[in-house]
Amino acid sequence: xxxxxxxxxxxxxxxxxxxxxxxxxxxxxxxxxxxxxxxxxxxxxxxxxxxxxxxxxxxxxxxxxxxxxxxxxxxxxxxxxxxxxxxxxxxxxxxxxxxxxxxxxxxxxxxxxxxxxxxxxxxxxxxxxxxxxxxxxxxxxxxxxxxxxxxxxxxxxxxxxxxxxxxxxxxxxxxxxxxxxxxxxxxxxxxxxxxxxxxxxxxxxxxxxxxxxxxxxxxxxxxxxxxxxxxxxxxxxxxxxxxxxxxxxxxxxxxxxxxxxxxxxxxxxxxxxxxxxxxxxxxxxxxxxxxxxxxxxxxxxxxxxxxxxxxxxxxxxxxxxxxxxxxxxxxx
Numbered sequence: 001x002x003x004x005x006x007x008x009x010x011x012x013x014x015x016x017x018x019x020x021x022x023x024x025x026x027x028x029x030x031x032x033x034x035x036x037x038x039x040x041x042x043x044x045x046x047x048x049x050x051x052x053x054x055x056x057x058x059x060x061x062x063x064x065x066x067x068x069x070x071x072x073x074x075x076x077x078x079x080x081x082x083x084x085x086x087x088x089x090x091x092x093x094x095x096x097x098x099x100x101x102x103x104x105x106x107x108x109x110x111x112x113x114x115x116x117x118x119x120x121x122x123x124x125x126x127x128x129x130x131x132x133x134x135x136x137x138x139x140x141x142x143x144x145x146x147x148x149x150x151x152x153x154x155x156x157x158x159x160x161x162x163x164x165x166x167x168x169x170x171x172x173x174x175x176x177x178x179x180x181x182x183x184x185x186x187x188x189x190x191x192x193x194x195x196x197x198x199x200x201x202x203x204x205x206x207x208x209x210x211x212x213x214x215x216x217x218x219x220x221x222x223x224x225x226x227x228x229x230x231x232x233x234x235x236x237x238x239x240x241x242x243x244x245x246x247x248x249x250x251x252x253x254x255x256x257x258x259x260x261x262x263x264x265x266x267x268x269x270x271x272x273x274x275x276x277x278x279x280x281x282x283x284x285x286x287x288x289x290x291x292x293x294x295x296x297x298x299x300x301x302x303x304x305x306x307x308x309x310x311x312x313x314x315x316x317x318x319x320x321x322x323x324x325x326x327x328x329x330x331x332x
Contacts, residue, residue: 002015002151002152002153002195002198003152003157004017004044004049004152004153005044005049005052005053005056005120005156007056007113007116007117007120009113010030010063011028011029011030011060012028012029012030012035012053012056012057012060013026013027013028013029014026014027014028014029014038014043014044014053015027015153016043017042017043017044017045017153017190017191018041018042018043020153020190020191020194021190021191021193021194027043027044029053029056029057029060030060030064031057031060031061031064031074032057032058032060032061032064032073032074032077032078033077034057035053035054035056035057035060035078036057036077036078036080036081037081038053039053039054039078039081039082039088040081040082042185045149045154045187046149046150046153046154046155046226047085047086047087047088047154047226047227047228047229047260047264048087048123048126048127048154048155048156048160048261048263048264049153049154049155049156050082050085050087050088050091051085051087051088051090051091051119051123051263052091052116052119052120052123052155052156054078054088054091054092055091055094055095055115055116055119055120056116056120057074057078058071058074058075058078058091058092058095058099058112058116059095059109059112059113059115059116061074062074062099062102062108062109062112063109063112063113066102066103066108066109067102067103068101068102068103068104069103071099071101071102071103075092075095075096078092079092082278083276083278084228084229084237084275084276084277084278084304084305085228085229086228086229086230086263086264086265086266086269087228087261087263087264090263091119094115094119095112095115095116095119098115099111099112099115120156121156123155123156123157123261123263124155124156124157124158125319126261126262126263126318126319127155127156127157127158127159127160127163127261127319128158128163129319129320130160130163130164130259130260130261130317130318130319131158131159131163131164131166131167131259132167133317133318133319133321133322134161134163134164134167134224134257134259134317134322135164135167135168135171135173136322137255137257137315137317137322138164138168138173138222138255138257140173141173141174141175142168142173142174142175142221142222143175143176143178143219143220143221143222144165144168144174144176144177144178144220144221144222144223144224145178145180145206145211145214145215145220145222145223145224145245146161146162146165146177146178146179146180146188146192146223146224146225147180147182147188147208147223147225147238147239147241147242147245148180148182148187148188148192148225148226148238148239148242149162149182149187149188149191149192149195150162150163150192150225150226150259151163151166151191151192151195151196152195153191153195154191154226160226160227160259160260160261161224161225161226161257161258161259162192162195162196163259164224164257164259164317165177165201165224166199166201169199169201174201174202175202176202176203176204176219176220177192177196177201177202177203177204178203178204178206178214178219178220179192179193179196179203179204179205179206180206180207180208180210180211180241180245181205181206181207181208182208182239182241183208183240183241183285184240184280184284184285184302185280185284186288187239188205189205193205208241208244211223211244211245211248211249212248212251212252215248215249215251215252215254216252220254221254221255222249222254222255222256222257223245223246223249223254223255223256223257224257224258224259225238225239225242225245225256225257225258225259226238226258226259226260227258227259227260227264228264228305229264229266229269229275230258230260230264230265230266230316231266231269231270231271231272231274231275231307231310232265232266232267232268232269232270232271232327232329233270233271233272233310233327234310234313234316234323234325234326234327234329235271235272235273235275235307235308235309235310236258236272236307236308236310236313236316237272237275237277237305237306237307237308238258238305238306238308239304239305239306240303240304240305240306241306242305242306242308243306243307243308243312246308246309246312246313247312249312249314250312255314255315256308256312256313256314257313257314257315257316257317258308258313258315258316258317259316259317259318260316260317260318261318261319262318262319262320262329265318265329267329267330272307272308272309272310273307275305275307277303277304277305277306277307278303278304278305279302279303279304280302280303280304281302282300282302284302285300285302286298286300310325310326310327311325313325
C-alpha cells in the first residue's frame with residue numbers, strides 16, 4: 001500500500017495525486033491555508049483522506065498560532081475547501097470537540113497533534129474492518145467493477161471499496177478488478193489502475209460507459225464503490241457516473257455495494273437532495289494533462305458527484321457492519 005499522508009511534526013507531506021501515475025511529487029503543508037489548497041485542488045482526494053488531512057492541517061494551524069481566533073479561522077478555511085465530502089467536516093468537528101479552545105489550554109499543539117494522529121489511526125482500523133465485512137457478503141470468486149479511486153490513495157491506508165477488493169484478493173477469491181476510467185479527472189485510469197498494479201491485483205481498465213456491457217456479458221458479477229457522503233435515508237453521493245452503474249447493476253440483478261466508514265454517514269442530511277454537489281472547473285473536461293481536446297469556447301457542465309437512490313444500493317458496508325435497505329443508521 002502507498003502511504004500518501006506523512007506527518008513530520010512540523011509539516012504534512014502529501015503525495016501530489018495530480019501527477020500520478022507518471023511522477024511521484026510531494027506537496028508540503030505547513031499551515032491550514034496550504035492544507036486547504038491541497039484539498040481544494042485535489043492534491044489529496046477521497047473522503048477519508050480529506051478528513052485525515054484536515055485533522056493534521058488544524059494541528060499545523062495550532063502550531064503556527066494557538067489563539068482562539070486563529071483556530072476558528074483555520075477551521076473556516078478548511079471547511080470552505082470542498083463542500084461534498086462529509087469527512088472533512090467530521091474531522092473539523094472532531095478537532096473542535098476534543099481540543100476545545102486552544103488559547104486556553106497548556107501545550108495546545110501537543111494535544112492537537114495527538115488528536116490528529118489518533119484520527120488517522122482510527123481511519124486505518126475502520127478500513128480494515130470495512131474490507132472484512134464487505135468480503136463476507138460476497139461468497140465465491142468475484143469479478144468486480146469499481147468506480148473512481150477508493151484505496152490507500154483515498155484513505156489513510158488499505159481503502160474502502162478497494163479495501164473490500166484487497167480482502168477478496170487476500171482470500172484468493174478475486175478474479176479481476178475492472179476499473180472505470182472515471183471521467184473527467186480520471187481517478188480510475190490514473191490512480192486505481194496504478195494502485196492495483198503496485199499491489200499486483202489483477203486489473204483491467206474500462207471506459208465509464210461500459211458497465212452495462214460488462215454485466216450483459218457476465219464479465220463482472222458485482223459493483224463496489226465508495227462514497228463522499230451518505231444521507232440519513234441511505235442515498236449515496238459518489239463520483240459522477242456512479243448512479244448509472246447502480247441502475248445497470250439493478251437491471252442485471254447483481255450486487256451494488258457501497259463501502260464507507262461511519263464518518264461518511266451524515267445523519268444531519270435527510271436525503272440525497274440535501275447533499276451539496278461540488279461543481280468542478282470546466283477545463284477538467286476540455287483538457288487532459290493541459291492539452292485541449294475540445295473546441296475553444298465550448299460550454300461545460302461539470303458536477304463532481306451524483307446521487308444514487310437508496311433503493312438501488314444492495315448494501316452499505318461500514319466498520320460497524322452491513323446495512324441494508326431500508327437504511328436505519330440510528331443504531332450505529
